[in-house]
Amino acid sequence: MNCQHPRDEILATMERIYRSRMTTTSGGNLSIREKNGDVWITPARVDKGSLRRDDIILVRADGSTDGKHRPSSELPFHQAIYAARPDVRAIVHAHPVALVAFSICRRVPDTRLLHQSWRICGEVGFAPYALPGSPALGQNIALTFARGFDCVVLENHGVVTAGDSLQQAFERFETLEFAAKTMIKASQLSEVRSLDEAALALRVGVADPGSNRPVISSEEKELRRQICEFVRRSERQRLMISTEGALSARLGEDSFLITPHGVDRSRIELEDIVLVENGRPESGKTPSSSTTGHRAIYQRQRDVQSIINAYPVNATAFSVTAATLDSRTIPESFILLRDVQRSPFGARVGDGRDLAERMTLSQPIMLLDNDGVMVVGSSVLDAFDRLEVLEATAEAMIDSRPLGPLVPMSDAVIEELCQAFFK
Numbered sequence: 001m002n003c004q005h006p007r008d009e010i011l012a013t014m015e016r017i018y019r020s021r022m023t024t025t026s027g028g029n030l031s032i033r034e035k036n037g038d039v040w041i042t043p044a045r046v047d048k049g050s051l052r053r054d055d056i057i058l059v060r061a062d063g064s065t066d067g068k069h070r071p072s073s074e075l076p077f078h079q080a081i082y083a084a085r086p087d088v089r090a091i092v093h094a095h096p097v098a099l100v101a102f103s104i105c106r107r108v109p110d111t112r113l114l115h116q117s118w119r120i121c122g123e124v125g126f127a128p129y130a131l132p133g134s135p136a137l138g139q140n141i142a143l144t145f146a147r148g149f150d151c152v153v154l155e156n157h158g159v160v161t162a163g164d165s166l167q168q169a170f171e172r173f174e175t176l177e178f179a180a181k182t183m184i185k186a187s188q189l190s191e192v193r194s195l196d197e198a199a200l201a202l203r204v205g206v207a208d209p210g211s212n213r214p215v216i217s218s219e220e221k222e223l224r225r226q227i228c229e230f231v232r233r234s235e236r237q238r239l240m241i242s243t244e245g246a247l248s249a250r251l252g253e254d255s256f257l258i259t260p261h262g263v264d265r266s267r268i269e270l271e272d273i274v275l276v277e278n279g280r281p282e283s284g285k286t287p288s289s290s291t292t293g294h295r296a297i298y299q300r301q302r303d304v305q306s307i308i309n310a311y312p313v314n315a316t317a318f319s320v321t322a323a324t325l326d327s328r329t330i331p332e333s334f335i336l337l338r339d340v341q342r343s344p345f346g347a348r349v350g351d352g353r354d355l356a357e358r359m360t361l362s363q364p365i366m367l368l369d370n371d372g373v374m375v376v377g378s379s380v381l382d383a384f385d386r387l388e389v390l391e392a393t394a395e396a397m398i399d400s401r402p403l404g405p406l407v408p409m410s411d412a413v414i415e416e417l418c419q420a421f422f423k
């Protein structure tokens, strides 16, 4: 349940979009429609980097407005969408660069790229160009939403997403921009592979909530703190997005703490983290869909203390193509990543037996086909460090492509590194 006032919710969401560099200070507008038909919307021509709660405008159902600015010049298309779709309660519009790249090539991203983007965004619509702020633009966009799309790319303009809450509209916006970025990066590597119907139909298993709550030890409290800190940092560093990514830490022989299912990664709190003991999650909480796989790894690999599933854009681009992520780029990459492994789609949510055999501290990285990356470590910090190095390595490899063929470190150099660091 969201108890935030629409002013505060719009403010917090705009701040987040601006901070993640998904809008410029002049572009982008958000709105929320209340049950009585009143619409709260961002103002026209106010710096998005320093928006305050009293800058948000109320446009009542009767057309009168309340606020110290004029409402966004794109108010007409927000109103047209609300008229066409009674189920829509909030709208996000901006010009994030990857979706603008699609928009100016008159294409839409293929959301079948990842299970999550398909589930969250569905099929994406495309609305023809019209003058910004005009009734014609409103009509073009509203007609596309009326056909059932929740995400619409605007020709030579940007994107609009809608939802039954601002949180849902934001998740669609963020996930779609992430899918667009991943597709652009992946296209530079090799042929991009999408998921087929069977893979998309795969049920992503979520364990039932259950069991009782014992007294919490200070060791468990410390691990909860570390998980929260690194999950929030992962979201800030764009290694996870609001809806996706899991982090766990071992507590005992068959017990560990893991991120919950369906909680926004930027707002995760100590009490959201789920204890899983002997395969049973603590009472009333739903653990991440990666839980079974994490448990299998902890049971098989005694020295693994932490596991992360993440979706950083450059490494994920490798996961949606057959391109090889060769870690022999610089010593740091080879030492922390070793030989990067690959696993077919579905491995993360299966019984985890294959992952448990193959994920070790000397083979700590797995690219999951169309499902991001998985990393293990000897501590939460160690796993997070490897994840950051993995993403930096993937980005450098993609950036190197226009410069010339990449020259990997030679066998002799690798042998020298192995002698120095692993013997």
Ligand SMILES: [Zn+2]
Binding pocket: 027, 028, 074, 093, 094, 095, 132, 157, 158
């Ligand atoms: Zn615009």
